[in-house]
Amino acid sequence: MPNILQEILAVKVQEIAAARAAKPFSTMRQEAKAAPPPRDFTGAIRDRIAAGLPAVIAEIKKASPSRGVLRERFDPAAIAASYAAHGAACLSVLTDRQFFAGSGGYLEQARDSCDLPVLRKDFMLDEYQVIEARVLGADCILIIVAVFCMPSPLTGERLPENEAVARMRKLESLAQELGMAVLIEVHDGAELELALQLCSPLIGINNRNLRTFETRLDTTLQLLDHIPPARIVITESGILAPADVKLMRDHQVDAFLVGEAFMRADDPGVELERLFGQGL
Numbered sequence: 001m002p003n004i005l006q007e008i009l010a011v012k013v014q015e016i017a018a019a020r021a022a023k024p025f026s027t028m029r030q031e032a033k034a035a036p037p038p039r040d041f042t043g044a045i046r047d048r049i050a051a052g053l054p055a056v057i058a059e060i061k062k063a064s065p066s067r068g069v070l071r072e073r074f075d076p077a078a079i080a081a082s083y084a085a086h087g088a089a090c091l092s093v094l095t096d097r098q099f100f101a102g103s104g105g106y107l108e109q110a111r112d113s114c115d116l117p118v119l120r121k122d123f124m125l126d127e128y129q130v131i132e133a134r135v136l137g138a139d140c141i142l143i144i145v146a147v148f149c150m151p152s153p154l155t156g157e158r159l160p161e162n163e164a165v166a167r168m169r170k171l172e173s174l175a176q177e178l179g180m181a182v183l184i185e186v187h188d189g190a191e192l193e194l195a196l197q198l199c200s201p202l203i204g205i206n207n208r209n210l211r212t213f214e215t216r217l218d219t220t221l222q223l224l225d226h227i228p229p230a231r232i233v234i235t236e237s238g239i240l241a242p243a244d245v246k247l248m249r250d251h252q253v254d255a256f257l258v259g260e261a262f263m264r265a266d267d268p269g270v271e272l273e274r275l276f277g278q279g280l
């Protein structure tokens, strides 16, 4: 039985093939030149931390495979404006349609309604998606290391480690060439070893196991000591209460990626302040 990540990747492979057939890579490259200039995603996080504040990447997602529909009344522009008014450092917008009810249009609407840098939250496999992210206006892409450690949806074979790293490096260099930041996401020690072979400073530790959905904040605490101080640790998933924020900050984790807690609230920005305290 394929796990959810494998199911998602199988769909991505088809989506990428269809997108490439509809608009070639070279045309997308041209379109990327006309995209709005990138905003400094890493800088926004560093500035918050340097000021002694939590750096919150506030997520915009209508639904998820583990939770179903999170928010019926879904207006990405209004949510982004509320996040900006209540102290978010950056946005994360789900663009996957089939599993998260997202879209590239949501990213554009969110980015247009504020001046925060935006992460395109999707399952990146191919350079085409990186260019597409920039065309949409994204300032950061996500590289999920688990994606490159899975058996391929096409061949059923697992990539050797050096090949997995080479593929991730290709995506990372293209993103950097286009002026975007890269958030590298890991869930365990083996993935972290591969992530540290890339050069982006942003290391996301996903507390959620994307194969089983089990979410444990301990995941961040266990991996922390293995991350060199030059990298910025971002704890992702399952941050629901002020006590979760305190636990992380007590361990010097000051950057957060939060979705569900905000999406379930009447006003996501007000919930951000409630969770992280006023004065952001």
Ligand SMILES: O=C(O)c1ccccc1NCC(=O)[C@H](O)[C@H](O)COP(=O)(O)O
Binding pocket: 004, 005, 059, 061, 064, 065, 066, 067, 206, 208, 210, 213, 236, 237, 238, 239, 257, 258, 259, 260, 261
């Ligand atoms: O959330 C899921 O169900 C999920 C399933 C498969 C792949 C990824 C998935 N989620 C992406 C995320 O990691 C979260 O959107 C993000 O970290 C925010 O988490 P949360 O605050 O718990 O919404």
